[in-house]
Amino acid sequence: MKWQLTILVCLLAVAALAVRVIDLDRRPMHADEGVQGLKFIELLEKGNYRYDPDEYHGPTLNYLTLPAAWLRGEHNRQALTETTLRLVPAVFGAGLVLLLLMVRDGLGRSATLSAALITAISPALVFYSRYYIHETLLVFFTMAFLGSCWRYLQTRNRGWAAAAGAAFGLMHATKETFVIELFAMMVALAVVIVTRHKRQNAPEAQGNRAIKIEWSDVGLGLVVAMVVSVIFYTSFFRYWRGPVDSVLTYFPWLRRAGGASPHIHPWWFYLERLAFFKRQSGPVWSEASLLVLAIAGIGVAIRPGLYPAANAQLVRFIAIYSVVLAGVYSAISYKTPWCVLGFYHGFVLLGGVGIAGLLTICRARLARGVCVVVLAALLCHLGFQTWRTAYAQPADRRNPYVYAHSSPDLLRLVDKVNAIARANPNPDKFAIQIMAPGGDYWPLPWYFRKYPRTGWWSEIPENPYAPVMVVGAKFHADLDEKSDKRWLMVGFFESRPGVFFELYVELELWKKYVETLPRDND
Incomplete structure (x- = not known):
C-alpha cells in the first residue's frame, strides 16, 4: 500500500539524516569549505553577496545556509561553526531519500524502497553530504527537477510544471556544471522518444505510453526557472550584473575543463574510485557492489519484462542519462572526486531497480533466499564502506573521496x-x-x-x-x-x-x- 511505502521511505530518510549529521565537525575543513565559509560570513554579517563568475559557484549554498545559522543562533563569525555550515548539505542529502516518493509509481514499490536504502547508506552520498560544497545541492535539485517532470507527465498538473521550473532554476543557481546534467537529460529523452516508436507493440504495456505535454505548461516552467535564477543571481534584486555573469562564467570554466587547471586526471579517475581504489599501504576501497546492482538495473532497462512493475521509459531514461553523464564527466580532463555525485546518484537509482529485478526473477524459494542473502551482503558492504569513509578515515589521503584535504x-x-x-x-x-x-x-x-x-x-x-x-x-x-x-x-x-x-x-x-x-x- 502507498502509505506503507511512504512510512518506510520516511523512516529511511530519518536514518539517512542521522548518518549524515553525527559529528559533523570531526573532519578538518577542506580549503574549498573554508573559502565558502568565509564568503558566507560576508552574507551573514553584512548581508553582502556578489556572484563571482571565476570562482565559488552559484549562490544557493550561501543563501540556504542563512536559515541554518539563524536557527542555531549564530549571527557572526565568532559564533558560526563548521557544524552549522555542513548541516545544509547534510539535510539536502537526506532529502534525496524523500524525493524518491515522486517517482515511486515509475520505479515500482520494491525499486523505490531499495533505492531509498542505498541512498541512505551510500558511501559517496554520505561523505559529500558532510562537505560544505555545492555538489549535494545540485544532485538534490536535479532529482527534484526529474521528479517534478515525471509527476507532470503523469498528472498534466500545471503545478508540477511550475515545480519543475523552480527546480531547474535552482540547478542553474547552484553550479555551472548543471549544463552537463541538462545535456545528458536531452540525450536520454531523445533516445527514449526514438526507441518508444519501435516498442509500441511490446508486451510491457505501461512502459510505452506516449509522452504528451502542453507547450503552455513548458512556457510556465521556463518563466518560473528564470525568475528563481534571477532572484538568486541578483542577490534578491540588488546586483543586476549577476545573471550576466552566470553566462560569462563558462569562459573560465571551459579553460579549466580543457586542461588549464591542476586538477587534470585520466578518464578512469572516477571508475577507479568506484571499482577498486588502493593507495600506499592502505586498505582496498570498492563500491563494485553498487556497480553490479546498477548493471542489473541497466539490464532491466534493456529487458523491461524482467521487472514489469517499473515504467520502462523511465528506467530507460535513467539508464541512458546516467551512462551519458558518466561518459561526459570521464571525458572532461578537469576532475575532482565530488563531481562523481551526478552520475553516481543515477547508479543508485539503477541499483534500486536492479535489486527489484533480481528479486522478481528469483521466484523459487531457494533462489530467492540466496538472492536475499547476497543482496544483504552487498548492502552491508556499502554500509561498511560508508563508516570507513565518513567516520573512521574521513581525512585520510588513502580514502578515495579525500582530495587535497587538510590534515x-x-x-x-x-x-x-x-x-x-x-x-x-x-x-x-x-x-x-x-x-x-x-x-x-x-x-x-x-x-x-x-x-x-x-x-x-x-x-x-x-x-x-x-x-x-x-x-x-x-x-x-x-x-x-x-x-x-x-x-x-x-x-x-x-x-x-x-x-x-x-x-x-x-x-x-x-x-x-x-x-x-x-x-x-x-
Whole structure:
C-alpha cells in the first residue's frame, strides 16, 4: 500500500539524516569549505553577496545556509561553526531519500524502497553530504527537477510544471556544471522518444505510453526557472550584473575543463574510485557492489519484462542519462572526486531497480533466499564502506573521496595558536602573520576568522614579525635565528600532503603560554 511505502521511505530518510549529521565537525575543513565559509560570513554579517563568475559557484549554498545559522543562533563569525555550515548539505542529502516518493509509481514499490536504502547508506552520498560544497545541492535539485517532470507527465498538473521550473532554476543557481546534467537529460529523452516508436507493440504495456505535454505548461516552467535564477543571481534584486555573469562564467570554466587547471586526471579517475581504489599501504576501497546492482538495473532497462512493475521509459531514461553523464564527466580532463555525485546518484537509482529485478526473477524459494542473502551482503558492504569513509578515515589521503584535504595535524596548529592567544595579556594587540608560497594557506583564514589583526602573505614581507607567525616550510624562513631568538620556532605542522607550516611565537608570549600549561605532580 502507498502509505506503507511512504512510512518506510520516511523512516529511511530519518536514518539517512542521522548518518549524515553525527559529528559533523570531526573532519578538518577542506580549503574549498573554508573559502565558502568565509564568503558566507560576508552574507551573514553584512548581508553582502556578489556572484563571482571565476570562482565559488552559484549562490544557493550561501543563501540556504542563512536559515541554518539563524536557527542555531549564530549571527557572526565568532559564533558560526563548521557544524552549522555542513548541516545544509547534510539535510539536502537526506532529502534525496524523500524525493524518491515522486517517482515511486515509475520505479515500482520494491525499486523505490531499495533505492531509498542505498541512498541512505551510500558511501559517496554520505561523505559529500558532510562537505560544505555545492555538489549535494545540485544532485538534490536535479532529482527534484526529474521528479517534478515525471509527476507532470503523469498528472498534466500545471503545478508540477511550475515545480519543475523552480527546480531547474535552482540547478542553474547552484553550479555551472548543471549544463552537463541538462545535456545528458536531452540525450536520454531523445533516445527514449526514438526507441518508444519501435516498442509500441511490446508486451510491457505501461512502459510505452506516449509522452504528451502542453507547450503552455513548458512556457510556465521556463518563466518560473528564470525568475528563481534571477532572484538568486541578483542577490534578491540588488546586483543586476549577476545573471550576466552566470553566462560569462563558462569562459573560465571551459579553460579549466580543457586542461588549464591542476586538477587534470585520466578518464578512469572516477571508475577507479568506484571499482577498486588502493593507495600506499592502505586498505582496498570498492563500491563494485553498487556497480553490479546498477548493471542489473541497466539490464532491466534493456529487458523491461524482467521487472514489469517499473515504467520502462523511465528506467530507460535513467539508464541512458546516467551512462551519458558518466561518459561526459570521464571525458572532461578537469576532475575532482565530488563531481562523481551526478552520475553516481543515477547508479543508485539503477541499483534500486536492479535489486527489484533480481528479486522478481528469483521466484523459487531457494533462489530467492540466496538472492536475499547476497543482496544483504552487498548492502552491508556499502554500509561498511560508508563508516570507513565518513567516520573512521574521513581525512585520510588513502580514502578515495579525500582530495587535497587538510590534515588532522592542521587542527593541532589551530588549537596551539588559540591557546597562545588566550595566554596573551593584551588581546587587543594580538596579531598573526600567515605566510605561504602562492597564498597556499587555506583553510587557515576560516580557522583564524576570529582574529581581526591577521595578515596574509604569499611571500615573506620586509617586516614579517608579529606575536605569532605561521610560515610555509618551503620558505626556509629561519625567523628564530634571524631574530636572535626573540621569536622561537615551536612547532612543525602538516597542512595537507606535501604542505607544511612552521609556527613562530614571540619569546615573552611563549613564556606566558608555558605558564598556563598544567604542571606535573612531581
